[in-house]
Amino acid sequence: MALRISPFSLSLLFLLPAFSWAAEPLHFTLSRRSESHDISFYTHAAEHLRGKYGVTKHVPGRRATAGISMVNQQSDASYFATVNIGTPPQPFNVILDTGSSDLWVADASCTTCSLSTPLFVAGNSTTIQLSASGTNIKYGSGEVAGQIGRDTVSMGGFTVTQQTFLAVDQLTSGLLDGSVSGILGLAFSTIASTRAVPFWQTLANNGQLTTPEMSFWMTRFRDDPNASVEEPGGIFTLGGTNSSLFTGDIEFIDMPVNTPTFWLLSLNAVTVQGRTVAISTGSASLSAIDTGTTLIGGPTKDVDAIYAAIPGSQKVASMAGFYSFRKSRTPFVHSPPPERILST
Ligand SMILES: *[C@@H]1O[C@H](CO)[C@@H](O)[C@H](O)[C@H]1NC(C)=O
Ligand SMILES: *[C@@H]1O[C@H](CO)[C@@H](O)[C@H](O)[C@H]1NC(C)=O
Ligand SMILES: *[C@@H]1O[C@H](CO)[C@@H](O)[C@H](O)[C@H]1NC(C)=O
Numbered sequence: 001m002a003l004r005i006s007p008f009s010l011s012l013l014f015l016l017p018a019f020s021w022a023a024e025p026l027h028f029t030l031s032r033r034s035e036s037h038d039i040s041f042y043t044h045a046a047e048h049l050r051g052k053y054g055v056t057k058h059v060p061g062r063r064a065t066a067g068i069s070m071v072n073q074q075s076d077a078s079y080f081a082t083v084n085i086g087t088p089p090q091p092f093n094v095i096l097d098t099g100s101s102d103l104w105v106a107d108a109s110c111t112t113c114s115l116s117t118p119l120f121v122a123g124n125s126t127t128i129q130l131s132a133s134g135t136n137i138k139y140g141s142g143e144v145a146g147q148i149g150r151d152t153v154s155m156g157g158f159t160v161t162q163q164t165f166l167a168v169d170q171l172t173s174g175l176l177d178g179s180v181s182g183i184l185g186l187a188f189s190t191i192a193s194t195r196a197v198p199f200w201q202t203l204a205n206n207g208q209l210t211t212p213e214m215s216f217w218m219t220r221f222r223d224d225p226n227a228s229v230e231e232p233g234g235i236f237t238l239g240g241t242n243s244s245l246f247t248g249d250i251e252f253i254d255m256p257v258n259t260p261t262f263w264l265l266s267l268n269a270v271t272v273q274g275r276t277v278a279i280s281t282g283s284a285s286l287s288a289i290d291t292g293t294t295l296i297g298g299p300t301k302d303v304d305a306i307y308a309a310i311p312g313s314q315k316v317a318s319m320a321g322f323y324s325f326r327k328s329r330t331p332f333v334h335s336p337p338p339e340r341i342l343s344t
Contacts, residue, residue: 090121098288110169112172129150147167256286266285270306
């Protein structure tokens with residue numbers, strides 16, 4: 001989750017027919033719970049035990065793939081879907097963000113949230129555990145702060161009990177729009193500010209998913225002047241890929257790092273209108289695939305080199321790092337390989 005769309009930017013939206021990588025092992029922290037002796041104690045105890053080890057309510061041998069509908073908000077600015085938190089479930093629209101790893105939703109205690117933002121009411125959930133500690137999460141476009149909690153979280157028919165998330169009471173203005181209440185981070189636990197194992201990673205490690213994969217089929221409305229604020233966004237497939245949504249084979253690429261953080265690959269080459277542009281190599285070529293941003297960003301000298309190859313492009317004086325060019329001459333910027341993963 002980094003930057004919002006700009007009319008001046010190159011705004012190369014990556015369209016991902018599908019991508020997927022294997023998951024990593026998990027590490028869990030143990031915690032104590034208080035005593036109680038009615039029958040619900042044992043139900044809760046079982047849930048807590050599962051949650052403690054990151055185990056979902058799991059029918060052995062039953063793995064699943066879910067096609068989850070997304071909404072395209074503000075002409076490709078965000079893609080969101082519904083997550084349920086608490087008992088009984090409270091539904092929230094959350095931005096699906098492969099560029100971060102925390103789950104957070106705006107809480108009823110939020111003092112800086114817009115009046116239209118649906119809020120999580122912790123007191124309405126019989127399974128909520130709020131910790132005394134709080135934290136904040138920084139994004140490229142703002143920051144949130146709140147209290148760390150654990151509760152039952154479900155999406156697309158998958159459930160994780162005791163999923164750690166942030167109940168947000170303060171956020172930077174403009175971070176949420178319309179009916180959206182938060183962000184579901186889909187990268188790795190190593191970069192989670194809450195230090196939580198992300199929802200998807202728990203499912204993958206518990207064998208809940210048909211394959212430890214996620215894929216996105218995303219709609220595009222940027223060039224449609226009639227687009228409404230919310231349009232159909234496509235399908236987020238959790239636990240596999242949907243062969244009716246792409247053609248050809250999927251190329252699997254090992255991540256060029258030992259410890260996964262973001263979904264990374266090396267950007268090996270860039271061409272503008274077929275002409276190769278020299279870009280950074282080595283660790284400076286590591287690129288995150290981020291469904292939560294509208295932009296492609298890169299090292300300043302690489303971005304400068306790309307725009308230098310685009311006739312008539314110029315720096316935008318009021319926005320450091322941005323360039324403008326005539327829309328009628330939108331260049332074809334391309335990064336092979338892998339051709340299927342990044343394209344304009
Ligand atoms: C796969 O995509 C098709 C076409 O959009 C859709 O009808 C179907 O429900 C999807 N399958 C799954 C498992 O999501
Ligand atoms: C929380 O509970 C109150 C009282 O039962 C109810 O009026 C309110 O609608 C609930 N809110 C949510 C978000 O569930
Ligand atoms: C937008 O709506 C107008 C009026 O209904 C229509 O003529 C035009 O074709 C539409 N444009 C697009 C890109 O759908």
